[in-house]
Amino acid sequence: MSTDNVAVIGGGLMGHGIAQVAAMSGQEVTLIDVSEAALTKARQKMADSLGRLAEKGRLQGRPEDVLGRISTTTNLADGVHNVDCVIEAVFEDINLKQLILGEVDAHAPGHAILATNTSGLSITVIAEVTRRQENVIGMHWMNPPQLMRLVELVRGKHTSDETLQATLGLCHKYGKETVIAERDVWFFLAARARMGWTLECALMYLRGEAGVREIDAAGKHKVGLPMGEFELADFLGAVDIRTDGLKSAEQILKGHPDFEPWPGLLEAYRQVVAGLWGPMKEKGLSGIKTGKGFYDYPGGKYIKPEIPRELAEKVHPLQLLAPGLNSAAWCVSNGVGSIADINKALRLAYGWPKGIFEFLGEYDIKDVLATLKAKEAKSTGLLREFYRPDPLLVNWKT
Numbered sequence: 290m291s292t293d294n295v296a297v298i299g300g301g302l303m304g305h306g307i308a309q310v311a312a313m314s315g316q317e318v319t320l321i322d323v324s325e326a327a328l329t330k331a332r333q334k335m336a337d338s339l340g341r342l343a344e345k346g347r348l349q350g351r352p353e354d355v356l357g358r359i360s361t362t363t364n365l366a367d368g369v370h371n372v373d374c375v376i377e378a379v380f381e382d383i384n385l386k387q388l389i390l391g392e393v394d395a396h397a398p399g400h401a402i403l404a405t406n407t408s409g410l411s412i413t414v415i416a417e418v419t420r421r422q423e424n425v426i427g428m429h430w431m432n433p434p435q436l437m438r439l440v441e442l443v444r445g446k447h448t449s450d451e452t453l454q455a456t457l458g459l460c461h462k463y464g465k466e467t468v469i470a471e472r473d474v475w476f477f478l479a480a481r482a483r484m485g486w487t488l489e490c491a492l493m494y495l496r497g498e499a500g501v502r503e504i505d506a507a508g509k510h511k512v513g514l515p516m517g518e519f520e521l522a523d524f525l526g527a528v529d530i531r532t533d534g535l536k537s538a539e540q541i542l543k544g545h546p547d548f549e550p551w552p553g554l555l556e557a558y559r560q561v562v563a564g565l566w567g568p569m570k571e572k573g574l575s576g577i578k579t580g581k582g583f584y585d586y587p588g589g590k591y592i593k594p595e596i597p598r599e600l601a602e603k604v605h606p607l608q609l610l611a612p613g614l615n616s617a618a619w620c621v622s623n624g625v626g627s628i629a630d631i632n633k634a635l636r637l638a639y640g641w642p643k644g645i646f647e648f649l650g651e652y653d654i655k656d657v658l659a660t661l662k663a664k665e666a667k668s669t670g671l672l673r674e675f676y677r678p679d680p681l682l683v684n685w686k687t
């Protein structure tokens with residue numbers, strides 16, 4: 290399968306970065322958006338970014354040559370008619386993504402690969418509207434695409450081996466490392482493996498076991514993460530994304546219950562949206578962009594929150610790592626991905642100092658299991674399943 294000519298649909302935050310990476314690799318790229326203004330802004334951002342890379346000596350060739358390989362259009366049919374691969378990066382909305390893929394399917398050559406940069410919607414459901422479900426694949430880039438080294442590829446139910454291999458080749462041409470989510474489940478591999486950690490930070494806070502700064506201090510100073518979980522959420526505007534993400538997931542789950550096969554994770558997520566992320570979104574506490582989230586950002590300007598080392602004593606790292614290991618283990622036990630890919634994803638996508646399974650060299654598996662069992666015993670209903678130790682951990686041999 291050839292992947293020489295590429296079209297990127299959606300020239301926003303992610304799309305302009307993806308188009309730039311493709312052009313930097315020598316490809317001819319068409320960037321498509323409904324909005325002329327978005328395309329003008331995208332061109333400016335690409336020129337700025339290429340200029341910065343050139344100044345640092347990190348660009349092969351001249352910025353104007355790279356930009357010269359990128360054409361822009363608001364006409365989707367024209368933009369995709371002779372390409373080998375389309376990378377869709379429009380808003381995270383299942384109806385919009387289906388609409389776009391349907392249109393692309395009607396106008397792109399029969400052999401073209403249709404990749405979607407969705408961060409959490411079902412690849413299988415997005416592919417359903419096309420007549421080439423075997424050519425549809427998840428291509429989950431990290432933000433910003435120009436700088437982040439990892440791309441996660443996601444197999445939909447009908448994605449063919451050829452499509453996966455060709456897209457892997459494309460990522461390597463772009464100089465990216467890859468991990469593969471072999472199953473199309475909610476959050477795929479990278480974010481799902483880490484979801485136990487994310488949710489437990491919120492659940493501990495909701496249960497009143499520790500404060501925001503204490504939980505973040507443990508993450509930063511004891512585990513060595515670049516940012517605490519709440520600090521990161523503010524940075525990304527995650528309370529909005531995650532609250533909206535649950536709405537999309539609930540819509541998909543109505544027709545495709547296997548998109549979330551772990552009732553414990555769904556229950557934990559629902560509880561956190563109901564108790565924390567949803568109300569924060571309602572009150573406009575969305576992080577840096579609204580001036581206040583878990584921390585304060587007067588005037589909407591980024592100030593690194595103060596998270597002193599002294600606060601790190603309240604939360605033992607295993608309180609957070611054990612549920613994190615449990616969600617990572619679930620992914621391995623249920624065929625979503627490998628231990629090696631999970632470790633790689635946490636390092637490259639989230640800046641963890643080491644992969645989550647590597648912490649099993651630092652902490653005793655018996656203590657991990659005891660932590661999970663204690664949390665399970667204290668919980669009720671479906672939340673117990675979130676903490677029930679995964680068989681991979683139960684049978685872990687050090």
Ligand SMILES: NC(=O)c1ccc[n+]([C@@H]2O[C@H](COP(=O)([O-])OP(=O)(O)OC[C@H]3O[C@@H](n4cnc5c(N)ncnc54)[C@H](O)[C@@H]3O)[C@@H](O)[C@H]2O)c1
Nearest residue numbers: 299300301302303304322323327378379380381407408432
């Ligand atoms: N922002 C992130 O950190 C991040 C990371 C990974 C993946 N993603 C995913 O990437 C996708 C894009 O996110 P973003 O942050 O770049 O969004 P964005 O809002 O910055 O950009 C979306 C672009 O899509 C365009 N668009 C909307 N409807 C269109 C249509 N019908 N045809 C063509 N273009 C259209 C908009 O004009 C806009 O320029 C989403 O699926 C998101 O979940 C985002």
